[in-house]
Amino acid sequence: MKIKFVEPSPKANQIEHVRPDTGRTLCSAGFAVEIPYASFRERLLEEGQGGANPQSTNPCVVGVEWGVKSASGSGFGVVAVIKRFGSETTYFSAPPADAPESIKRRFADLSNSTGSTAAADLDAAKRAQIEYNEKIKHVRRY
Secondary structure (H helix, E strand, C coil): CEEEECCCCCCCCCEEECCHHHHHHHHHHCCEEECCCCCHHHHHHHHHHHHCCHHHCCCCEEEEEEEEECHHHHCCCCCEEEEEEECEEEEECCCCCCCCHHHHHHHHHHHCCCCCCHHHHHHHHHHHHHHHHHHCCCCCCC
16 A cells, blocks of 8 residues: 655655555554555556565575575484575485585584484483482382
8 A cells, every 4th residue: 555644744745655454544543645556557566666575576596595404403303405496495415516615514514513412312311210210219218
């Protein structure tokens, strides 16, 4: 919705594109007046400018984008290399030959980390609980 702010507003005489519910509220409060579009083509042209509508943006990537996700963040349980080209996203379990050196180094850093995983933490907690249960097994209770 295109509106023009009127005198009581601090933005007097400025024209803006706002959401329809916001525009109706401003118009009914007397801070703005609606400016009608000449045609639907004009509305689509003006509302599409500036990336205001996420559905009017191109989902394709220009060139190639690379990324690396850790084992906990990838959703696969392993370190994953991500390549986006055009509208396609491809996941790799190891860096492909055409990956940049920075991606290969990042993959190696994440793969060689010695940080604990959730499974290792769970096993350690289970072992500690079993040891504790054995320890208190013969404690005298009143």
